[in-house]
Amino acid sequence: MKTFYVTTAIDYVNARPHLGTAYEKIGADCLARYKRLAGFDTYFLMGTDEHSTNVEKEAHRLGKTPEVYCKEMAREFEEVWAKLNISYDQFIRTDDPQHKTAVQNLFRTVYNNGYIYQGTYEGYYCVSCEEFKLEKDLVDGLCPRHKEKATWLEEKNYFFALSKFSGRLKKHIEENREFIQPETRRNEILGVIERGLEDVSVSRKGVQWGVPLPSEIAEGHVVYVWFDALINYISALGYSGADDARFRKYWPADCHVIGKDITRFHCLIWPAMLMAADVPVARSVFGHGFVYSRGTKMSKTIGNIMDPIELAEFLGSADSLRYLLLREIAFDRDGDFTIEQTVTRYNAELANELGNLFSRTLSMLQRYRDGSVPTWTREAAIDYDEIAGGVVDEYVNAMDQLSFDQAIVAWWKAVQSANRYIEQKKPWELSRAGDARALDDVLRALLEVLRLSSVLSIPFTPVKAEAMRRQLRLEPDISKVTLEEARSPGDDAWKGVDSPDPLFPKIETPAK
Numbered sequence: 001m002k003t004f005y006v007t008t009a010i011d012y013v014n015a016r017p018h019l020g021t022a023y024e025k026i027g028a029d030c031l032a033r034y035k036r037l038a039g040f041d042t043y044f045l046m047g048t049d050e051h052s053t054n055v056e057k058e059a060h061r062l063g064k065t066p067e068v069y070c071k072e073m074a075r076e077f078e079e080v081w082a083k084l085n086i087s088y089d090q091f092i093r094t095d096d097p098q099h100k101t102a103v104q105n106l107f108r109t110v111y112n113n114g115y116i117y118q119g120t121y122e123g124y125y126c127v128s129c130e131e132f133k134l135e136k137d138l139v140d141g142l143c144p145r146h147k148e149k150a151t152w153l154e155e156k157n158y159f160f161a162l163s164k165f166s167g168r169l170k171k172h173i174e175e176n177r178e179f180i181q182p183e184t185r186r187n188e189i190l191g192v193i194e195r196g197l198e199d200v201s202v203s204r205k206g207v208q209w210g211v212p213l214p215s216e217i218a219e220g221h222v223v224y225v226w227f228d229a230l231i232n233y234i235s236a237l238g239y240s241g242a243d244d245a246r247f248r249k250y251w252p253a254d255c256h257v258i259g260k261d262i263t264r265f266h267c268l269i270w271p272a273m274l275m276a277a278d279v280p281v282a283r284s285v286f287g288h289g290f291v292y293s294r295g296t297k298m299s300k301t302i303g304n305i306m307d308p309i310e311l312a313e314f315l316g317s318a319d320s321l322r323y324l325l326l327r328e329i330a331f332d333r334d335g336d337f338t339i340e341q342t343v344t345r346y347n348a349e350l351a352n353e354l355g356n357l358f359s360r361t362l363s364m365l366q367r368y369r370d371g372s373v374p375t376w377t378r379e380a381a382i383d384y385d386e387i388a389g390g391v392v393d394e395y396v397n398a399m400d401q402l403s404f405d406q407a408i409v410a411w412w413k414a415v416q417s418a419n420r421y422i423e424q425k426k427p428w429e430l431s432r433a434g435d436a437r438a439l440d441d442v443l444r445a446l447l448e449v450l451r452l453s454s455v456l457s458i459p460f461t462p463v464k465a466e467a468m469r470r471q472l473r474l475e476p477d478i479s480k481v482t483l484e485e486a487r488s489p490g491d492d493a494w495k496g497v498d499s500p501d502p503l504f505p506k507i508e509t510p511a512k
């Protein structure tokens with residue numbers, strides 16, 4: 001069986017997840033669920049990045065040790081992800097002993113291979129970014145992202161010889177077009193290489209909270225938090241002896257899903273670290289866009305948080321939020337997310353187009369056929385093909401490119417044309433005229449569109465997909481459903497259908 005390994009960025013735990021963080025996890029979850037549906041042995045990793053100075057500060061402010069604070073916060077993150085139906089296979093914490101050992105092992109290997117050397121760092125550091133800054137990165141001495149004064153550092157520490165990898169990185173990026181996605185990010189990274197790569201500091205002196213450097217290399221230093229964090233993608237699998245079989249099975253990763261602002265870490269430093277340690281490089285990095293609310297990026301440091309759990313509750317379910325986020329904002333671009341727009345789309349698409357198609361069809365099957373399923377005929381097949389022909393191929397093509405919005409557009413072609421089909425065929429008139437044969441064909445063609453929707457919806461709205469399948473009396477365990485089912489209408493899996501139970505009740509538009 002082909003494997004697929006997908007990861008997200010791991011999050012600092014000094015604040016609860018906001019809508020922007022949720023957007024990334026929902027996108028990655030949609031990809032993971034799609035790959036499972038498509039028959040891949042999928043491994044989906046998420047986690048928390050705990051060795052940050054900000055995390056340590058926040059712990060002390062609350063009068064807790066960083067260990068205790070991180071453990072509590074990791075649990076909180078996991079609760080949020082569970083509520084949003086995120087189906088990760090593993091949740092890694094960078095304070096896990098197995099991770100810390102892997103960090104030291106990789107550091108040691110890179111050092112022994114001659115790519116880590118001692119030097120003196122003199123320059124700026126933004127604690128909020130956890131990033132070393134050049135003078136030209138700052139605006140009036142402030143970090144442009146955090147509007148905070150950058151700290152001047154002068155410390156003896158260890159450097160990673162990133163500059164030695166310019167040629168190999170450039171070649172790798174040019175020869176592997178899928179390595180950096182989307183295209184804009186790829187051009188940006190090639191530009192950075194063109195301007196010249198500088199070595200990066202990979203240790204901090206005098207910092208307590210972090211992974212200590214291997215003791216034979218130095219005492220009193222910890223590994224720089226980014227160098228530490230990136231290693232989670234391999235330590236989770238069991239890199240450096242913890243679980244060789246699993247590491248070999250899933251590495252290299254098929255897709256690192258990350259925010260576009262950390263593309264440089266993932267497309268330059270991370271592959272160079274792996275090259276320096278003789279480990280294969282990941283197959284692709286996808287830098288998604290940001291969620292804005294009326295033009296302002298949603299993030300903790302700037303404020304303007306929309307709580308994803310509150311939003312999901314407002315929209316009636318986590319599935320509604322998942323659908324609307326992925327439908328509203330193309331994954332490779334920035335997008336605006338406002339309550340008014342969202343409610344309008346919810347009512348038009350989920351409540352009306354999909355929800356009504358579902359309840360109308362099931363009601364008609366109850367009314368005209370006592371819930372039994374008419375036979376699949378040549379006429380039903382022709383009608384179904386007119387409604388849904390080509391939809392699965394379009395959907396697959398879009399999903400493979402992480403164009404989640406376009407995959408929904410493809411699925412929706414079937415939903416909308418099924419609604420038009422009802423208006424054209426007027427099943428109630430066929431019933432009145434006693435044309436049982438024609439009515440059977442219409443009902444069966446519609447029912448197959450519902451089944452198609454119950455499969456294509458799994459990556460987007462997994463809980464609702466299950467609810468649809470229960471009402472259709474099809475296999476309700478979505479982990480057992482495959483994309484093949486969407487490609488093969490007309491089989492004999494039907495056992496009748498239930499009376500409809502509303503999937504997406506209408507929402508009243510909030511007062512402005």
Ligand SMILES: [Zn+2]
Nearest residue numbers: 126129143146
């Ligand atoms: Zn900053």
